[in-house]
Amino acid sequence: MEARRRDRFDRRQTATAEKTLRRVRALTHCPQALTPFLDTLSRVFVDRQDVVHPKGVPTVGTYCVMVPPELIYAQGAMPVKLCGGSYTAFAVGDDTAPRDACPLVKAVMGFEDIDAMPAYQNCALMAVPVTCDCKKKLAGWLQERRPTSILHVPANRDRDADMERFTRELYAFSDSLAEITGVPLTSENLSMAFHRLAEAQTQLSRFIDLRRKHPTLIRGAFAMAAMNAMSYTWAPSWTKQLARLNDELEGLARAGTMAVKGNQPRLLLTGSPVIFPNFKLPLLIEEMGGLLAADETCMGERGLYDPPAIVDPSLNGMMRALANRATRPCTCPTFADNRRRLYRVRQMIEDYRIQGVVYHVLRGCLVYDYEYAAMEAEMERLGIPIIRVETDYNEEDVEQLRIRIEAFIELIKYGGNDR
């Protein structure tokens, strides 16, 4: 019975991931340098192999961008972002999680239950920041099954005391890391890790800069694939891959070869994270004649966008810098006051010359839903059309979404928004 269940899972999981990758590859103007990113996703989700990492380096599963990768690299491990986007795992998790839990958490619980994904199963430690009710309960559920480090993320972040408390959470997490790797945290190894990630950030800045200057240079679905691949790639390798992609994009920009026509409506995706293989929305946008010019979700650039600001090079100073970087500029709706998300979206609209906003709400993701009203009011003020799309991890609503997205794109195309 169990074997049949796993077999069914294997087939479906493979088929869904393959289909998504096929649809991504089928989009026109796919840069050659994107191949390693797609290969990474294929390796983890189609071939169901573990992530590639140096021998003897344990992997640590993280469930949010608020877990600083620098800390994990510093202590001799590799972070793997495990937030789930799999429809098949979601269906498995549906039996375990409450009906109204968000699909992301259901997918994670499904992966844990089915025990068939090496990238998940081989993690020596799980790190779960408590950012919403579902993650909070997921943390308790995981802790009963796996070594898990729970990080309390402050809901307010403007007081120094909150930062101090989060810094202490990071120290506690570092202790858990030391237990699995045997490597204590020192200022030297943390500094090395900062340098390692700084290189990735430099390449990411180059990538962002290229997209800002030429919003039609690369399709958003490709950019999202590259960002998603970061979750399962050893940082230095990802940096090299992104550098090659940047080189290719720079060449294309010089030659004036754009991925889409200049008059294609440029959309911004914000809201709940888009995690491979749930590329339903980016693919629909691109297939229906829009251009996903930017995304503000936490699986996009947000994960590495802000470098830590180190004013004190001591170990404690660097830890504070990590705590600050993880929380203060973050636009996650976990924070009680999240006006900076509006500022960030406004900035992105300017930078990428956005003509419409797609607001993604995963069913059950209440925190993003709460912020929709404020976002809608802001967009109305700016004269930018916005559409709220609520969806789940299944393909049943694809055709309805297609019609809505198509209509939205037409509205922008013929509605006279000529930003």
Place this chain on the structure above:
Amino acid sequence: MMEHLEMEARGALEQVMSLQETPSEAKWFLNCLYRGFSPKLLSREKPELLLLGEDIPWELTRAAGAHTRVILGGSLETTHWSDALLPRDADPISRSACGWLMNPHFNLTENALVLTALTSDSRRKLTGLMRDSGINILAVDLPPMWDRLQWQEAWVDGMVRVIRAIEAHTDKTVTRGALAAAIGQHEQVRVGIAAFRRASWIAGNALSPALRQLILESFWFAPNTDEWLMRLNRLIAVLRETARRHAKPAEARPRVLIAGSPVIFPNEKLPLLLESAGLALVDTVDSVSAQLEMPAPKLPRFGGVTGLLLQMAECRLPRDASGAWTVNHGLLDGLKRKLDAQRVDGVVYHVLKGQIELDFELPRVEALCERYGVPVFRLETDYQQQDVEQLRIRMEAFAEMLRQQNLEGMRIAL
């Protein structure tokens, strides 16, 4: 519109009172509940402090001696008022609380400092909304677990902030003595409630379980805790006297416990459904009732207010059944204590739509009850009345099953 609010409260009271004759000593409590919904009083009422939710110990505001109102939700009418402000899937408690504080009909927040703890997504986002609309609010963060000293300190730090904010807002100082006295009063309330439960059981049919539940809920609406306690003690005496003189044994109805989401006046749907299905509500295990069952901490001889708060943290946090925790040990331990202490035939696990953190606990609750051989019935609802008939059918089926089970048990015993 405010008349609808009053009608909602009156309707709930009348339904409970229609079950059987209400002793005159119980009427004061019902009047307390009713006054909380009176349009005239609501328009006039300008509390200094508003406690949003049950997570901040009421002893802190009591120690300041300030006029305080507790907002727990419970009302369908206030839920309607917040429809445009909150997302569709927000839980009814948050919707109702939002309606109480942000509505065009009365303004409780005009002179008030709102105090709340960030225990759920809704609370967090609601705080942001209120702040944006100019409400003076202090929201303290609660850690997701309490078993690390660091997390207990975080709780204490949060409560110290609450006290400082109360002092700044009310110009009253919360001294160690005042806090110790409030803790003492809390202990009297806890002891009083336990005595009341015992007395109402031995008095048999003198009070219906739904009425008993209302009397307990009235604590949160009482303008004066001293008077509430005094009235409760008087009622206990009456019940004891009734039991001594002419107690009729309570009908042999299956004994049911409600766990999960709290039942908050005027949403008495669940106790009334139990009554109509012929089930006897023996007790409740939820975040609100758990607050009144917290044992008092030992008062340290030294250490000031912070010392007292540390003792409170040690004593309270393991019993706190709030949704704030990664695993709700407070709910599970509370349920276990009640299953150990009395005969329970079934557990109704009440989940208010959107309270996902309680739904996650269901497998643990089921596992616990299975060890006791007690069936669990998950009931999901909200503050609307549309589902009452469906729920009634389900509840009657559950009651029938419990009755059969009891009969079977008796046959085996014979």
